Amino acid sequence: MTDGTNRQILLVEKPTGKLGPEHFKVSEAAIPEAGDGEVLLRVRYISLDAANRAWMHGATYRSAVEANSVMAGGGIAEVISSNALGFTPGDIVFGDTGWQDYAVVRGKHLTKMPKVEPMTYLLSVYGIAGLTAYFGLLNVGRPKEGETVVVSAAAGSVGSIVGQIAKLKGCHVVGIAGGADKCQWLTSELGFDAAVDYKAGPVFKQLKAAAPKGIDVYFDNVGGDILEACIAQMNLFGRISCCGAISQYDGTPSAHGPRGVPGTIVVKRLTMQGFIVMDYDEQRSQALADLQSWVGSGKLKVQEDIISGLENTPQALIGLLAGENRGKRMVKL
């Protein structure tokens, strides 16, 4: 039994339009106790992901989050006490801790993490972001040397890694991001060949200039109009790796899909494939070994955007959905 209180962020109402601070409230509860097969955790870092917003629409690859419960979310946490085999106090784990100081989670739903410095890398490059980039690009997109790879939300946690891995594989890499600063950062700091600022004008024309040979692999984080513009510029036998649809999450989902489906899919013999990082659990250690070697040799730069204080988690997500982060956003408790 641990004395003290457990601060929690509740989702008080599911948004029908744009997510705002009014959809959350801070609450306090007693620190819970671990039952049989469970582990009591002290949460250290909460991961912020566009998918958090998608969970509010309904069941996705997980059940929907419900109003008047602790907001769901992945986190890195330290084991305080354990009634589950294989976990001992001091262990560092990843799991769906929710937005709170303490969480009780079943051992079988936790992944034990290695101790790395900084610990935040467990949420960024060695976490879901890095693995999503790795599998979505290499297993789904399957770029070949010399091909053109385009990634949207390119300055985000996943996109910034996708583009860098594509460069490591010898591709011509174009990032799509919002704002001149982000675009400048992609080309000057991360080594992208070109960047398209979707806030500066229609994507279609800018993309035509940035990817003059057409697109072989498009890593889609956003859906909507940008997906439509990319479909129209895909090369024969091109691959679209469908990772997410940020543009569709915050507000009412679009009443229709992109033009070119299925016409261009047929004519250009494109493959569009959805994936989720959990599907590749078996190949996880190889992926981590590659990512570690690239980070170690300085070929892969890690960008993190760390915000302090549990109470700032709602605003951190709202801001992420508005595209204000660069690299992996998380909240330090």
Added chain:
Amino acid sequence: MTDGTNRQILLVEKPTGKLGPEHFKVSEAAIPEAGDGEVLLRVRYISLDAANRAWMHGATYRSAVEANSVMAGGGIAEVISSNALGFTPGDIVFGDTGWQDYAVVRGKHLTKMPKVEPMTYLLSVYGIAGLTAYFGLLNVGRPKEGETVVVSAAAGSVGSIVGQIAKLKGCHVVGIAGGADKCQWLTSELGFDAAVDYKAGPVFKQLKAAAPKGIDVYFDNVGGDILEACIAQMNLFGRISCCGAISQYDGTPSAHGPRGVPGTIVVKRLTMQGFIVMDYDEQRSQALADLQSWVGSGKLKVQEDIISGLENTPQALIGLLAGENRGKRMVKL
């Protein structure tokens, strides 16, 4: 030199809306002579395909057909005279002969066909229709025994073969077609497990009843609303084989694509893949051997819809786009 005239059907104007007889005219020309590397052909059967209409919109996997030229189209023809290596009078070939009695085609653009009885099978089950069904289902859709396969335009040349092959592979097979007669034919004659009549009401609900375990493989010939209804009912890791978009060809192409792209693609980890039969040329002989064995043993029924007279070709295509055919439609000259 062959005496006589060559009747030809010209496309006099590219349709902007629905295709009608006014877009064609019959014309007469001299029978052409084969130049160096060319072959003079007497056309025996002209293939009618929904793709003929798509070619009028612009370049697809081939260049667009142009106004005031002989309408393009595949056909089975007999060699009359040849200046191309490997072709001798009497040979039966397949090629883009266009809609005319005689055609001169370069030898390298022709495929020599075996002599089979009836010759029409070279356009149906052993032609593009049969091979499209075979590769699109087995190489792209990759159904496993016990899975649910749904095919649209199921009473058409490709769909009717797709469904039968899926049954041969041990799948639960649902066909989507227009009209009670066609639906009845699919289940009673071709062995489909269920059929959905899209003219009898919304496809979504009917499909839910016909495919209660959800859809593992959807073979899409139509695009549009039916594709949308199928996407919504796909199972995890389902595959959509994108063969065509008949619903989009005759008239102004749709201003948008189906809902669920990319949202459902991600959540359900679907693969949508476009293909064209020519992409599988290397595996052609294996496919033909399989098709022949199934036809020979009576496991695969061949349905043809043969119309007589070159002058009836425009109406035959217009009718095909309206869905009036059952099985492979062709014109006998």
